[in-house]
Amino acid sequence: MNTFGNLFTLTSFGESHGRAIGGVVDGMPAGIPVDMEYIQRELNRRRPGQSSIVTSRKENDRVEFLSGIFEGKTTGTPIGFLVYNENQHSSDYDNLREVFRPSHADYTYTQKYGVRDHRGGGRSSARETIARCVAGALAKLVLTRLGIEVWAYTSQVGELSLSGDYNRYDFDEIEKNPVRCPDADMAKRMEEYIGKVKSEGDTVGGVVTCVVRHVPAGLGEPVFDKLHAALGSAMLSINAVKGFEYGMGFRGVRYRGSQMNDVFETQQGKIVAIHDYPSHLYFSKFTQIILLFKKYLLIQLQKYFVEQRMHTPFSHQRKTLPESSHFPHKDNIFIYDIYNKQKSRRYRFPYRRLLTNIVFNLFPEYFQGLPPTTSRKSRP
Numbered sequence: 065m066n067t068f069g070n071l072f073t074l075t076s077f078g079e080s081h082g083r084a085i086g087g088v089v090d091g092m093p094a095g096i097p098v099d100m101e102y103i104q105r106e107l108n109r110r111r112p113g114q115s116s117i118v119t120s121r122k123e124n125d126r127v128e129f130l131s132g133i134f135e136g137k138t139t140g141t142p143i144g145f146l147v148y149n150e151n152q153h154s155s156d157y158d159n160l161r162e163v164f165r166p167s168h169a170d171y172t173y174t175q176k177y178g179v180r181d182h183r184g185g186g187r188s189s190a191r192e193t194i195a196r197c198v199a200g201a202l203a204k205l206v207l208t209r210l211g212i213e214v215w216a217y218t219s220q221v222g223e224l225s226l227s228g229d230y231n232r233y234d235f236d237e238i239e240k241n242p243v244r245c246p247d248a249d250m251a252k253r254m255e256e257y258i259g260k261v262k263s264e265g266d267t268v269g270g271v272v273t274c275v276v277r278h279v280p281a282g283l284g285e286p287v288f289d290k291l292h293a294a295l296g297s298a299m300l301s302i303n304a305v306k307g308f309e310y311g312m313g314f315r316g317v318r319y320r321g322s323q324m325n326d327v328f329e330t331q332q333g334k335i336v337a338i339h340d341y342p343s344h345l346y347f348s349k350f351t352q353i354i355l356l357f358k359k360y361l362l363i364q365l366q367k368y369f370v371e372q373r374m375h376t377p378f379s380h381q382r383k384t385l386p387e388s389s390h391f392p393h394k395d396n397i398f399i400y401d402i403y404n405k406q407k408s409r410r411y412r413f414p415y416r417r418l419l420t421n422i423v424f425n426l427f428p429e430y431f432q433g434l435p436p437t438t439s440r441k442s443r444p
Contacts (some may be wrong), residue, residue: 068282068298068301069091070289070298072089072090072091072092072203072206073089073090073091074087074088074089074195074196074199075087075088075090076192076195076196076199077129077195078187078192078195079181079183079187079191080148080149080183080185080186080189080191080192081149081183081186082149082186083148083149084146084147084148084149085146085149085191085192085194085195086144086145086147086195087144087145087195087199088142088144088145088200089132089142089143089145089198089199089202090108090142090143092132092140092143092202092206093138093206094137094138094139094140095137095138095140096205096206096209097136097137097205098129098133098135098136098138098205099205102201102205103127103198103201103250104126104127104204106197106200106201106204107125107127107194107198107201108125108196109197110193110197111123111124114242115242116259117242117243117255117258117259117262118242121151122151123150123151123191124150124151125147125150125194126147126148127145127146127147128145128146128147129144129145129146130144130145130146131143131144132144137437145195145198146152147194147195147198148437149191160182160326161182166370167304168188169185169188170182170185172401173186173188173373182284188303189303190302190304192303192305192437193303195304210278211278212276212277212278212279213275213276213278214274214275214276214278215230215235215238215274215275215276216238216244216272216274216275217233217235217238217244217245217246217272217273218243218244218245218251218254218270218271218272218273219245219255219269219270219271219272219273219437220271221254221258221269221270221271222257222261222268222269222270223244223270224250224253224254224257226245226246226250226273230273230275233246233247233346234246234411237277241255242255243255243258254270259418268442269304271395279353290309290329291293292310295310296310297307312324312402341402356403366395412433
C-alpha cells in the first residue's frame, strides 16, 4: 500500500518523471503553527547537487500546500501537498526501455505488474522520499512542542565508522559538512573516501544513526505493531536500505544478560531508567570490571600457587608443568597454600597490569591507532 502510520498517516503518490510528487497527511492536530521556511529547509536537505560527493542533478524542489492549513496554522483536516518535478530529461532513459538495471526495481516491477516506467524507475524512484521529508517536517513541528528531539547523522561510510555512543558527539556539527557526520575529522576522511570511490566510477554504502530523545514510555502495541517494528517497516521501505538495528542491535550478542539489564529506581515519586544503552550502562561497566578483576585475579593466584609449589619462577616452568598443576582442582588445597605459605620475594602482584587490562578491555576504542608499547629492556 501507499499509506504509512496509524494516528498520524502519510499517503504518498507520484513518479519521478510524472507531473509531481505529493502526499496527504492525516491526523495532524489543529492549531499547530506551520513554519514554511523550516519545512522548506528540511526538504532542501535531501536535494541533490549540494556537494561534489552526491549526484550533480539539479532539483529545485518547492513544496506547495493544497489544504489543511489556514492563516499559518493547521486546521486538523487532511493536509495535501505537491512538489512539481522540474529539470526532467526523460529521453536520457530511452536506452533503458528494454534493459533491466542492476540493483533497481526494473525486473521486479515487470514481473509484478507486467509494465514499468523506464524513466528513472517511476514509482520505485528514490524521489518518492520527497513526500516523507515534507510529512516528517510536519510531524517534527508537533514533536518539538512535546519536547521530543530527532537527530540523524552519518556514522559509517565503507570501513570508516564512528563509535556506537552518540553522547560523545556534538549534534550541532552535523550540518557543517556535506557528509553530515558530527565528527569533523572523520567527516573529512569520509568525504575524501567517497570522492576517491566516485573518481573510480564506483559507489559505496554507509550507515545512518538516528537518535530520538525524550520519547514517552508506552508507545506502540504489544505484538505486531511494536514501536521498533513500525520504525523498521518505515526505514526498510526506503530505497537501498538493507538493514535496520534498534538500540544495541546485533552488538547485543557480545554481552551477557547481566550486562544488558535496564536498572530502574524511584526518583521523586517517579520510576525512571538510570542505566539504559547507549549511555554505556554503569551497571554493565561495573559488572564487567568485577568479572575482569575476578578473572585476572584468579590467574595471578594460580601463578602464585604454582611458584610456591615448584619454588621456581612461573615463567620458567610454565611449559613443563603438568596440566593439572596450572589449575588445582581441590579448592581447599588451593586456599591453604595461598594463606599459609610464606610470601615469595620472587613474585609481586602486578596491580598496574591488572588495571591496564581492565581499562583496555572496557574501552578498546580509545586504544585504536596508538603505537605499540616497548618493554624496559628494549627502550634506549
